[in-house]
Amino acid sequence: MGKHLIVGASGQLGIELMLGLQARYGAENVVLSDVRPCPHPDAALSTFVTADATDLDAQRALMEGNDIDVVYNLVAMLSAKGESHPMAAWGLNMNPLLHTLELAREGKVKRVFWPSSIAVFGSEAPKNGTPQDAALVPTTVYGVSKTAGELWCKYYHDKFGVDVRSIRYPGLIGYRSMPGGGTTDYAVDAFHCAAAGKALTCYLAHDERLPMMSMSDAVRGTLELMEAPSAHVQVRTSYNLHGCDFTPAELTTAIRRHVPDFEVVYAPDHRQAIAESWPNRLDDHSARRDWGWQPEHDVEGLVQHVLEGLAQPIHG
Numbered sequence: 412m413g414k415h416l417i418v419g420a421s422g423q424l425g426i427e428l429m430l431g432l433q434a435r436y437g438a439e440n441v442v443l444s445d446v447r448p449c450p451h452p453d454a455a456l457s458t459f460v461t462a463d464a465t466d467l468d469a470q471r472a473l474m475e476g477n478d479i480d481v482v483y484n485l486v487a488m489l490s491a492k493g494e495s496h497p498m499a500a501w502g503l504n505m506n507p508l509l510h511t512l513e514l515a516r517e518g519k520v521k522r523v524f525w526p527s528s529i530a531v532f533g534s535e536a537p538k539n540g541t542p543q544d545a546a547l548v549p550t551t552v553y554g555v556s557k558t559a560g561e562l563w564c565k566y567y568h569d570k571f572g573v574d575v576r577s578i579r580y581p582g583l584i585g586y587r588s589m590p591g592g593g594t595t596d597y598a599v600d601a602f603h604c605a606a607a608g609k610a611l612t613c614y615l616a617h618d619e620r621l622p623m624m625s626m627s628d629a630v631r632g633t634l635e636l637m638e639a640p641s642a643h644v645q646v647r648t649s650y651n652l653h654g655c656d657f658t659p660a661e662l663t664t665a666i667r668r669h670v671p672d673f674e675v676v677y678a679p680d681h682r683q684a685i686a687e688s689w690p691n692r693l694d695d696h697s698a699r700r701d702w703g704w705q706p707e708h709d710v711e712g713l714v715q716h717v718l719e720g721l722a723q724p725i726h727g
């Protein structure tokens with residue numbers, strides 16, 4: 412494979428994926444693109460192109476001008492924010508994906524990654540051990556766009572042979588970058604509050620269980636999926652992937668083993684209803700079978716990993 416392009420490189424996952432791709436393939440083989448500058452200092456090691464992901468011509472020029480083979484299109488408006496801006500969320504979550512799929516169909520790139528989410532599931536899916544092929548009846552605009560996007564990915568694969576691959580991410584928890592507008596963000600906030608000696612006001616109920624994953628597991632899983640031989644990638648909608656799962660109360664207990672004074676105040680808001688419609692735990696046997704997925708971090712491991720990362724001087 413030649414160069415790897417991240418579209419949406421300045422966001423929570425983009426920064427982490429940038430570091431993963433730079434370490435794996437060399438910074439000179441990574442191209443970054445966003446409408447905002449990337450705040451991580453290592454972005455300066457790779458080419459950065461300011462380009463609008465909603466503009467097809469700008470995306471074509473980006474891919475043609477930089478000898479791109481693989482695209483990671485991460486552009487999205489997350490679940491909670493999307494409910495306040497439904498049409499903007501639909502446009503942002505669909506148009507950049509369709510542009511990337513069209514450019515792949517034209518042969519401009521060889522392989523595409525696009526993130527889906529546990530938000531594709533609604534209350535009609537079993538909550539514990541949610542199967543890969545459970546009913547997709549999402550309750551948010553974000554979930555609707557991810558469900559539609561998954562079907563577009565499969566359509567472009569089946570009809571035009573586009574090698575597009577996808578993961579249904581749970582809540583992603585890292586220490587280098589902040590999420591924005593999601594329902595699972597409380598867990599990232601919890602770590603930052605604990606590290607800063609502040610109390611967390613948690614907008615979910617104490618017993619709301621959600622699937623979560625460390626950023627390091629998410630980035631490794633993504634790269635493993637992208638490196639798998641094409642014939643092994645049997646799921647062309649999006650793979651369920653499970654890391655660990657916990658409630659806010661369980662996370663608080665785990666953080667208190669390291670930060671005994673950490674305090675949480677519960678004030679559930681509209682995000683509680685979104686969380687309630689999502690799975691507790693996913694069945695990810697298809698990913699394990701097809702390309703060998705194995706998470707590294709359980710809850711304890713994740714808590715230790717993130718708190719150690721936050722204690723580093725520049726959260727490197």
Ligand code: AKB
Nearest residue numbers: 489490528593594595
């Ligand atoms: C969100 O909370 O919206 C995201 C997601 C689970 O996709 N983190």
